[in-house]
Amino acid sequence: MNAIVKPAEAALDVVRATLGALLGDRLQTSQALREQHANTATGRGTEAPDLVVYPLNTQEVSAILRCCWENGVPVIAFGAGSSLEGQLNAPLGGVSVDMSRMNALQEVRAEDLLAVVQPGMTRKALNHELRATGLQFPIDPGADASIGGMCATRASGTNAVRYGTMAENVLALEVVLADGQVIRTGSRAAKSSAGYDLTRLMIGSEGTLGIITEVTLRLRGIPEETLGGVAAFPDLDSACAAVIVMVQIGLEVGRVELLDAAQIRACNAYSKLQLEEVPTLFFECAGSDTSARDAAQTFADIAEEHGATSINWSSDRETRNKLWQARHDSYWAALALRPACKGLVSDACVPISALADNIAAAQADLLEKQLIGTILGHVGDGNFHVVLMTDPEDMEEAPKVSAFLKGITERAQAVGGTCTGEHGIGQGKMAALAAEAGPSLDVMRAIKLALDPRQILNPGKLFGAAQ
Amino acid sequence: MNAIVKPAEAALDVVRATLGALLGDRLQTSQALREQHANTATGRGTEAPDLVVYPLNTQEVSAILRCCWENGVPVIAFGAGSSLEGQLNAPLGGVSVDMSRMNALQEVRAEDLLAVVQPGMTRKALNHELRATGLQFPIDPGADASIGGMCATRASGTNAVRYGTMAENVLALEVVLADGQVIRTGSRAAKSSAGYDLTRLMIGSEGTLGIITEVTLRLRGIPEETLGGVAAFPDLDSACAAVIVMVQIGLEVGRVELLDAAQIRACNAYSKLQLEEVPTLFFECAGSDTSARDAAQTFADIAEEHGATSINWSSDRETRNKLWQARHDSYWAALALRPACKGLVSDACVPISALADNIAAAQADLLEKQLIGTILGHVGDGNFHVVLMTDPEDMEEAPKVSAFLKGITERAQAVGGTCTGEHGIGQGKMAALAAEAGPSLDVMRAIKLALDPRQILNPGKLFGAAQ
The missing domain is CATH 3.40.462.10 (FAD-linked oxidases, C-terminal domain)
Structure with missing residues (x-):
């Protein structure tokens, strides 16, 4: 894995101009906002992105990624900003993609115990919307995290002992890959043996393999x-x-x-x-x-x-x-x-x-x-x-x-x-992961490079040397 | 993905000689045995491997894979032979690695509700061994399948509605990769957010990404x-x-x-x-x-x-x-x-x-x-x-x-x-998968090629064109 470097100013200028034309005032560059998006709950220094964008739909996320891909500019997906290990920092600068305006509840299928949500919806907002159905989405990290962020960090909480973690409660995803391509993983069936489990690969990948743009969740009866x-x-x-x-x-x-x-x-x-x-x-x-x-x-x-x-x-x-x-x-x-x-x-x-x-x-x-x-x-x-x-x-x-x-x-x-x-x-915890994973870290790296060979997705996370 | 072809006779000769020296009479070539190892429960024609080997431990599996990797010879892992979609056929010949002699129960940790087994152990044999503990391994496909095979096909059965499938009941794996390298995935903790979920990636990969040599299972109280x-x-x-x-x-x-x-x-x-x-x-x-x-x-x-x-x-x-x-x-x-x-x-x-x-x-x-x-x-x-x-x-x-x-x-x-x-x-079901997965099949292919660029692991499975 080659060392990754900050993009050239010229590349950033192209991205700024292209995305500005696409998004208008949904592209922001104020210092306060940029620092807020590198929010790190845990004492770590703030490394702000160069710009913050607010997509409204999958097509815009795809266009943002395609543009950053072509110009070699880092992209960090941002949910509710409640992650605890510096997942949102931008050590190489780049674009913070704030998903908070993609926060709709798209579908509830009570009889199938599932809901389809956009990634920016928070867990509390979802449960508020579900209040009349007798159903709940029980996964509860401390913060009112976004569903997309909870997928990205494989979150759980106090209910995991009964209901499992995000890995057990997501049926399907829509994901935009590094180059802007849109894929769907999983299905609406309760279980499947159809090929590699890409849903579970994306869950816990911390924004390094793609940006989640839609989540099909398993619901539970209250x-x-x-x-x-x-x-x-x-x-x-x-x-x-x-x-x-x-x-x-x-x-x-x-x-x-x-x-x-x-x-x-x-x-x-x-x-x-x-x-x-x-x-x-x-x-x-x-x-x-x-x-x-x-x-x-x-x-x-x-x-x-x-x-x-x-x-x-x-x-x-x-x-x-x-x-x-x-x-x-x-x-x-x-x-x-x-x-x-x-x-x-x-x-x-x-x-x-x-x-x-x-x-x-x-x-x-x-x-x-x-x-x-x-x-x-x-x-x-x-x-x-x-x-x-x-x-x-x-x-x-x-x-x-x-x-x-x-x-x-x-x-x-x-x-x-x-x-x-x-x-x-x-x-x-990069050093801790390297120690824990041993040679399997190379397998993770190989998958990362296969899916994001230009390493634009959340660079400087997950992969580091053991100490 | 390049078309894959049968290995040259000379390559097979090298593999036969090398593995014969390593394994003695645990390398077999009789036609009856070879055909038995291409066992297909479902009316599909039999495509026999060229030889059948019976490793006793991880080191031997690693040596077998390294030899086949170096010589470009296909490798098909064989558990109990109860798969139903032609998973064990050898359309390009090669080596069937029969895991049935790696069938030990290595460890039971009742207080942690987990067991470590070799992949050739069958689910009934495991439950027989557990009979004095008050614990069970509940996943029950119809056949008395091997635990390794159940991992490979992401098996489930009548108990899945309560206990989930193999995806929810495997904590950790030891896997030998295409080139013979041995990795460990997961841990003994009930949950983890440490990097990509390689355990779940291997489960359901049908022998195309590696050969499972050890499985840490979650047990349940009866x-x-x-x-x-x-x-x-x-x-x-x-x-x-x-x-x-x-x-x-x-x-x-x-x-x-x-x-x-x-x-x-x-x-x-x-x-x-x-x-x-x-x-x-x-x-x-x-x-x-x-x-x-x-x-x-x-x-x-x-x-x-x-x-x-x-x-x-x-x-x-x-x-x-x-x-x-x-x-x-x-x-x-x-x-x-x-x-x-x-x-x-x-x-x-x-x-x-x-x-x-x-x-x-x-x-x-x-x-x-x-x-x-x-x-x-x-x-x-x-x-x-x-x-x-x-x-x-x-x-x-x-x-x-x-x-x-x-x-x-x-x-x-x-x-x-x-x-x-x-x-x-x-x-x-290759055509059915292609139709169902759409563009995400390309992501599966990219992962396959990243982990097994010579495509020696169970070739001619999973990946095909939509009809």
């Missing part, structure tokens, strides 16, 4: 009954042990999230809760009235067997919503623990038997390095995050933060886990 | 209680309508299979059942004692609302096993309807709202063309099969059979469905 609550544990080990048993017996749990004592303290303060400040499982069981109650009772029994000191659950929607809103706000709650700090979120995923040890090691390392952080996890999947509160002004802290994050990744990989459960690689 | 039974309907429409409602409300059904009256007649005769010879749903609900009963009762209620004339269910294991054995034997039962006939099985998958119409059209076409066939379907997924009983000696029948199968595919594609839900493309 369960008749949902019961939710909290179980407090004396320590992390017993909370993890309880979850392992639940997963093993195949308990139909809707969500099960672990928050450590520090995170509960943060949530109590930020979201006005009165929870005991100990390791806690937030859980939800959903199904028919009978099966939800049955599952919640089993959940409570298992929690109790593993030493839970209190277990409270309720079918009251308002109580549940307050709890889960607190869970979703936990990042902001953690940041409020240290005013003026910057948040950095780790994202390891491990075999569930290794979860308690990996979390304990992270806690020990926080103490040893005197860093401030809270821990929360989608524990049914073995996925956990440390929210680090860092001081960007503190020069002594920066290397400790780097070493801490490296430790999280290395311990996860050492037990057969992965450096990212749901946030992706971007710029932040 | 539910506490399973209730199963049959519901008889006055017509196909009402049976399909009942299933649509079940899917929409998210009923946790374990399996739901449709058999038409002709298939029930065949099963009664073959498996000594006394079922009413009308369209029938076989169903299973599994979970805790409470939730399984609750789901079965809901199933029965919905069936009754849709006009079911009789509904019988039981928790008795023997009764259930007899029913599901009959379902699994339905192919043989159908063949027994017409002695000395040959079976041909179609495999369309459609959005569930189009299922009743697609099945009705198939039945009408059977009548119009005076063909003999039964219909059965994994209806929760919109996947259905017609088992055609054909007379290979009848020259007038052959074009009618072709036209019938083409009609099945075209009607499925016309409603946004797929030409294959679980059997794959092989040689039999």
Whole structure:
């Protein structure tokens, strides 16, 4: 793979002129807007694109790509700007393609449990539109991400333990390739064995293989009954042990999230809760009235067997919503623990038997390095995050933060886990991916070069050297 | 993509000598054995490989591929020989790599719900080995297929409506690439966003991108209680309508299979059942004692609302096993309807709202063309099969059979469905894939050429012209 370089000014001028003629004031170049489009939630420096464009349809995306392809100018697709690993930075400049105006719900087929959306639609907007149908799209990363962005980073969230990730919930895509060609992948059938699974190849490719312009999603019925609550544990080990048993017996749990004592303290303060400040499982069981109650009772029994000191659950929607809103706000709650700090979120995923040890090691390392952080996890999947509160002004802290994050990744990989459960690689985890993928990184590179030989799609992401 | 040609005799001689030195009597050339390895379950002519080899480990597979790569000789991976679309034929000769001696269960990690197997292990052998663990590997194509072959064709079966297909149940692979290089894909974590999803790319690639030498599978707990039974309907429409409602409300059904009256007649005769010879749903609900009963009762209620004339269910294991054995034997039962006939099985998958119409059209076409066939379907997924009983000696029948199968595919594609839900493309559906994939077939070709530029891996499969 040849080193990629910034395009010549002359090439950029051609692109600016051509796209300006096509898009009028839907091409923008103000510095503030360009920097906003290189939004990086995680302390990384901003590398702004040269211009920002707002296509309205697939044909315009195709024309934009064809123009950039012909002129060798980088293209970065932009959804809601909520990615966490520098996926949207433009280290070589180029064109940020903001998909936010392609945000229509194109079709809902309730009887087939599917919806067709444009990529700029956000997950909350979709669920708002679905409110009268009894159906939902359950994948819920913390932010109100765009569906296209969620595809690109293979997002998941608290519902993955029941419904899977984006990889399990997208049936078909329309994608514009590097040279502007438009393809469709997948079908409206629930399953298929027709050739290579290009849908799953595009999901998680972080804008390096094409720009997604339409998504056919699998929808789910909203369960008749949902019961939710909290179980407090004396320590992390017993909370993890309880979850392992639940997963093993195949308990139909809707969500099960672990928050450590520090995170509960943060949530109590930020979201006005009165929870005991100990390791806690937030859980939800959903199904028919009978099966939800049955599952919640089993959940409570298992929690109790593993030493839970209190277990409270309720079918009251308002109580549940307050709890889960607190869970979703936990990042902001953690940041409020240290005013003026910057948040950095780790994202390891491990075999569930290794979860308690990996979390304990992270806690020990926080103490040893005197860093401030809270821990929360989608524990049914073995996925956990440390929210680090860092001081960007503190020069002594920066290397400790780097070493801490490296430790999280290395311990996860050492037990057969992965450096990212749901946030992706971007710029932040290129070395970690190289270490994890080994020779298969060459296969990824070969596919990248086969589909985008001029390397105009989101250059400087995914592929880097192991450290 | 250049036309691919048979290798020169001299090249084959080099391969025969080199692999003979490596493998001794694990290289075989008898005509009977070679023809057996081009086994095609579906009436297609046999195209035998030049030699058959039996590797014992990954290193040998790597050496075999390196040798064939250097000499430009085709390589076809062989599992259990149960594929249905000519996947194992060797139109250009070459080496059949029989994986049956790489059939060990390498590791079971009960607490992580995963097992590591060699590709030659069959699904029944795996479940036999798991019998003491309380865990199962639920994916169940009709045949006792090998796990490697099930990966290669993205197999599924009656349990897919609950547990998904091979795409949802493989965590990681070891794969030997065309040139002999060994890579690992995926991890032991339940989910990952680390780079391109090479695991899913390999699953369903039918031996054209690499040879799978190790598979890390997701296991599932065996539910506490399973209730199963049959519901008889006055017509196909009402049976399909009942299933649509079940899917929409998210009923946790374990399996739901449709058999038409002709298939029930065949099963009664073959498996000594006394079922009413009308369209029938076989169903299973599994979970805790409470939730399984609750789901079965809901199933029965919905069936009754849709006009079911009789509904019988039981928790008795023997009764259930007899029913599901009959379902699994339905192919043989159908063949027994017409002695000395040959079976041909179609495999369309459609959005569930189009299922009743697609099945009705198939039945009408059977009548119009005076063909003999039964219909059965994994209806929760919109996947259905017609088992055609054909007379290979009848020259007038052959074009009618072709036209019938083409009609099945075209009607499925016309409603946004797929030409294959679980059997794959092989040689039999290359034109159908070309029609369905459109320009995305070029992307598949580009990936094929990037990973196997000499086109030695299973040549003459997947890629063909639309008709």
